[in-house]
Amino acid sequence: MDIFFQQIINGLVQGSVYALVALGYTMVYGILGLINFAHGEVVMIGAMIALAVLQALLAAAFSPVLAVLISLMMAMAVCMALGYSIERIAYRPLRNAPRLAPLITAIGVSIVLQNLAMMIWGREYHAFTLPFNSVSHQIGGAIVNDVQIGIVVVALIIMAGLLWLVHHSRMGRAMRAVAENPAAATLMGVDINRVISNTFMLGSALAAIAGFMVSVNYGIVHYYMGFMLGLKAFTAAVLGGIGNLRGAMLGGVLLGLIESLGAGYIGDLTGGFLGSHYQDVFAFFVLIAVLVFRPSGLLGEKLAERA
Amino acid sequence: MSNRSLLLFALFSLALAGCGKNESNQSSAGSSGELIIKIGAAAPLTGPQAHVGKDNENGTRMAIDDANAKGIMIGGKKARFELISEDDQTDPKTATIVAQKLVDAQVNGVIGHMNSGTSIPASSIYFKNGIPQISPSATAIKFTAQGYKTAFRVMTNDAQQGKALGEFAIKVLAGKKVAVIDDRTAYGQGLADEFVKAVEANGGQVITREYTTDRAVDFTAVLTSIKGKQPDLLFFGGMDPQGVPMVKQLRALGMKTQFMMGDGGYTPKLIELAGDAVEGTYASLPGVPLDNMPNGRDFSTRYEARFHQPIQLYAPYCYDAVNVMIAAMQKADSAEPAKYLAEIGKVELEGVTAKIAFDEKGDIKGGAVTIYQVRKGQWAAVQTMGGALAAKP
Numbered sequence: 001m002d003i004f005f006q007q008i009i010n011g012l013v014q015g016s017v018y019a020l021v022a023l024g025y026t027m028v029y030g031i032l033g034l035i036n037f038a039h040g041e042v043v044m045i046g047a048m049i050a051l052a053v054l055q056a057l058l059a060a061a062f063s064p065v066l067a068v069l070i071s072l073m074m075a076m077a078v079c080m081a082l083g084y085s086i087e088r089i090a091y092r093p094l095r096n097a098p099r100l101a102p103l104i105t106a107i108g109v110s111i112v113l114q115n116l117a118m119m120i121w122g123r124e125y126h127a128f129t130l131p132f133n134s135v136s137h138q139i140g141g142a143i144v145n146d147v148q149i150g151i152v153v154v155a156l157i158i159m160a161g162l163l164w165l166v167h168h169s170r171m172g173r174a175m176r177a178v179a180e181n182p183a184a185a186t187l188m189g190v191d192i193n194r195v196i197s198n199t200f201m202l203g204s205a206l207a208a209i210a211g212f213m214v215s216v217n218y219g220i221v222h223y224y225m226g227f228m229l230g231l232k233a234f235t236a237a238v239l240g241g242i243g244n245l246r247g248a249m250l251g252g253v254l255l256g257l258i259e260s261l262g263a264g265y266i267g268d269l270t271g272g273f274l275g276s277h278y279q280d281v282f283a284f285f286v287l288i289a290v291l292v293f294r295p296s297g298l299l300g301e302k303l304a305e306r307a
Numbered sequence: 308m309s310n311r312s313l314l315l316f317a318l319f320s321l322a323l324a325g326c327g328k329n330e331s332n333q334s335s336a337g338s339s340g341e342l343i344i345k346i347g348a349a350a351p352l353t354g355p356q357a358h359v360g361k362d363n364e365n366g367t368r369m370a371i372d373d374a375n376a377k378g379i380m381i382g383g384k385k386a387r388f389e390l391i392s393e394d395d396q397t398d399p400k401t402a403t404i405v406a407q408k409l410v411d412a413q414v415n416g417v418i419g420h421m422n423s424g425t426s427i428p429a430s431s432i433y434f435k436n437g438i439p440q441i442s443p444s445a446t447a448i449k450f451t452a453q454g455y456k457t458a459f460r461v462m463t464n465d466a467q468q469g470k471a472l473g474e475f476a477i478k479v480l481a482g483k484k485v486a487v488i489d490d491r492t493a494y495g496q497g498l499a500d501e502f503v504k505a506v507e508a509n510g511g512q513v514i515t516r517e518y519t520t521d522r523a524v525d526f527t528a529v530l531t532s533i534k535g536k537q538p539d540l541l542f543f544g545g546m547d548p549q550g551v552p553m554v555k556q557l558r559a560l561g562m563k564t565q566f567m568m569g570d571g572g573y574t575p576k577l578i579e580l581a582g583d584a585v586e587g588t589y590a591s592l593p594g595v596p597l598d599n600m601p602n603g604r605d606f607s608t609r610y611e612a613r614f615h616q617p618i619q620l621y622a623p624y625c626y627d628a629v630n631v632m633i634a635a636m637q638k639a640d641s642a643e644p645a646k647y648l649a650e651i652g653k654v655e656l657e658g659v660t661a662k663i664a665f666d667e668k669g670d671i672k673g674g675a676v677t678i679y680q681v682r683k684g685q686w687a688a689v690q691t692m693g694g695a696l697a698a699k700p
Binding site: 002003006010011013014118122123124125126127129143145214218219220224225228259261262264265267268275276279 | 352353354355357358360361491515516517518519520522523524525527528529531532534535547548551552555559560561576579580581582
């Protein structure tokens, strides 16, 4: 039972990160119908910037808490600027082009960012450690540390905040309007370009936070870290129903749990016939099953809610 | 009749083409009477293992520069070695493309590939074209067991290394119950298989076998499942990008289990990145500690001075591999693959990693393996096992 509880916690931590990144995919898709494959790379850039700023501030003898907060803010700021530029340079000129074109530029942007990061930060892995200790707690036989609790709590707060923003703020109303019908929104005086830019910046800020969390959790940063994470988060977004905010959150947490429980138990349940290397297969199998039986994803039908 | 003459003509022109290739190889002598010898190098220069791959390139480059500085004479001409470095991305498919590219560039020999998973598919291309290949770091048994006379390695194979690791785990560490994870690559899986054999041969018990990939960063699920089975020791067959988060998550889950890796874990990065969590971790490395080799310490000093970073992993093996190749060329007094290939197997060389000599398959003879442990944030040699040719530490 302890083991089961520990697996649930593992899945929740992993899933919270997936959910945050998945939100970035889903928001952009909801508004533009575009899959922003460079999103995983934005996560990586966020982690890299946070690390660089954190190291500089700690070297300048800032207080640890202040240094962590400033580095996170800087990472968010840089990623927002990056998200804005990506949209402005790579997607806006192609907004009326066939759908394949922006998809290909998205992959192009992803490769450019990856190689740029490789040139700036090198090929090696960098250590990312918080300037204060993360204490481990024993909860009902499972072990959780402060970082993991922090990840889940921050992710929950951010998701709640985002839902409020989309449903109750002026900007959110504009986002929903554009998602529903861009032409009508324009006629009603909504500046589509601004709304789209805002969406990209919002998603990128979330990506920066996610990047920070992943790096703190695993303790390492690498120019290649965004690729697999992006793929998983995209899966989570599709699982929950791409374009749907609550779906991305649900999909993320669900994918984390499926992976964790799948990898933890599949070997024992099948008597060693299927091993833990089927972890990814398991997750993608669930994805296929969902797509076959519910092509719009778990929460995909509530079109009015997309943003 | 006409069919037959056509065939003859085709054969004849093929032979001509073959001659043309040879001639162009010889005529690659520079205008000043220099003999240009192209050494191909293949390793992952991008992707998760790029830091280790670049280290390989650095080691090869150092050997080539040293050889050029020495002014080696081959076939009565001053030899000038050139490095052609290619990125195989640790991907078996890319490795074959890269291998063909190197063959097309008419390299005289290849140092590579870094991984077993890339060295094996590439080896058939080098073999078909008669290009000698010395891998600095491929350990999978299959690499030299395919009957390719062009494939050599200056690293012990999985059987030699897995045997040493398994013996050490059971006899020295006195572990009884062992858990094994591997990354499903030709290297990780092969080493883990041999480790399991050795553990069982020494009376130990493998209580669980789990798997991951060479791109994964989260192992909490697998580790939690292993935790429930309470092993004495956890062995991971894989590289350091996975080793770092794995050992951190192992300790974060409150497990005191001993952690052990093969040569893929013996890097300064493992300690730098995993911090306190990695203390007490074991890893093995073929050969004897650099400090115990006559030229080892000098090599690491020069490497750090030149590349402003410590040796990651296989740079010394690449250095040795190039020197073996050059020694064979000197003996044959020719850089033509067909002529110096036969000499590689006969080379005996005091390298920076070990005394190097090959057996009939192209594996390194003797094959000492040293077990290291992280002590106070440093790799410390614990014991050198096997290896008749190797010096005792």
